[in-house]
Amino acid sequence: MATGTRSATQATQPSQPAQPAPPNFSVLNQYAKDLDPSSHEGAKLLREMTRARTSDDDRLVVTLDTAKEVQDHFMDEGDKFAWGQLVSAIPISYSVDAAGAITTTLGSIFHDELSLKNIQLQASMIFGNNTVPTDQAQIDTLTVPNTLIARQLTDNTDADQCRIYYQRIRAISIADNIQNTVDKDTLELLKQSESQYVWTTPSGERMRDGPTMLFVLLEAINPSTKVRTLALQSKIDTARVSDHGGDISNLLTHMESIRILSERKGAKIANYELRLFDSLLRDDRP
Structure with missing residues (x-):
């Protein structure tokens, strides 16, 4: 038989099963999908992501002495509940090359030196009126508003507004997770800093940005x-x-x-x- 041909017998032999593809953790993690709180599944998953500690004794005590334990806990929560880019890929700076292409330097709340402004600018693109800059002029004018006024979303068919809506749901779920986890003394301290992470719509709805809330919490117990x-x-x-x-x-x-x-x-x-x-x-x- 010439090289490169197959016999009829060989042709009819069952093929070996294909090797499974490497797991896609974003697919395997049910919490990574866009979550709609008005649906049965979305509401169920959000309840699981924000479940409250049953008693004060179960709540996480947040002090300088427990800093590592607190950070490790919220890193685990972030992995489990797919907090993703909201806490691990925060824009730190933008640069524009000669061709006008923008490069964004990203950082993690848990691993990098970030400022409150970095976190609030991200929040301003989710809750406020800022958008991701597309040129140097927009970079130069990108600021955190003195008063955190949230943009009212009005068109549930607009792709950009839908994206922002689901980002808001996840950011708020992070805030709810923190609210339902830490001890009452820490909640009081966080309440004193609400002006840094609570966004209010023109209609009076108040929304807490979880990543900013998390940053404020971790910064308070930063060993430095x-x-x-x-x-x-x-x-x-x-x-x-x-x-x-x-x-x-x-x-x-x-x-x-x-x-x-x-x-x-x-x-x-x-x-x-x-x-x-x-x-x-x-x-x-x-």
Whole structure:
């Protein structure tokens, strides 16, 4: 038989089963699809993605000492619930080459040095009126609005608005996940920073951007903030009434503002009441 031909017997032999293709995790992960909360399946998946801890004891305690545990937890949640590009591919900067092509540098909330502005600019393209820049002029004018006003979506057949709608659903689900996971003290601190991540539509609907909320949370317990927190505590330990014109009320307001700022950075000031009392007596000491 000449080389390159097949016998009839060979031709009728069953072929070997094809090797399975490498798994596509975006397909295997049921949470990665566009989720419509008005559908039975979408509502079910969103409930699973945002399920609340059953008791205060089960909630995640967020402090500088638990920083790694907290970050690892939300990294796992992000992988499980397909938070995807909203937390791992955030635009950090744009550059334009001689031909006008734009290159975008991306970063992860968990692994890269990002600023609050980076996260808010991404949110402004999902909730606000900003769009992905297409030229240098748009890059130069890309800013975070002083007041986070959300764009009202009105056309459910427009491809761009549909994309934004599903991005909003996922971003809000991240916020709900955080809200239903962390301890009550952390929720109070997050509430004090709402102006950084809550977008409001002209009709008054309030929407929380989860990636920004996550950034605020992780930044508060970033180990690099420990030095700054100790510096704040030092201010309390050296405060005295005479530094505030002898006005006790001004001193107390100053002390309280330091306490709140320290807690926003994820560290409570130990024995705050005793330190407060001590500051009232400091001028009487030699």
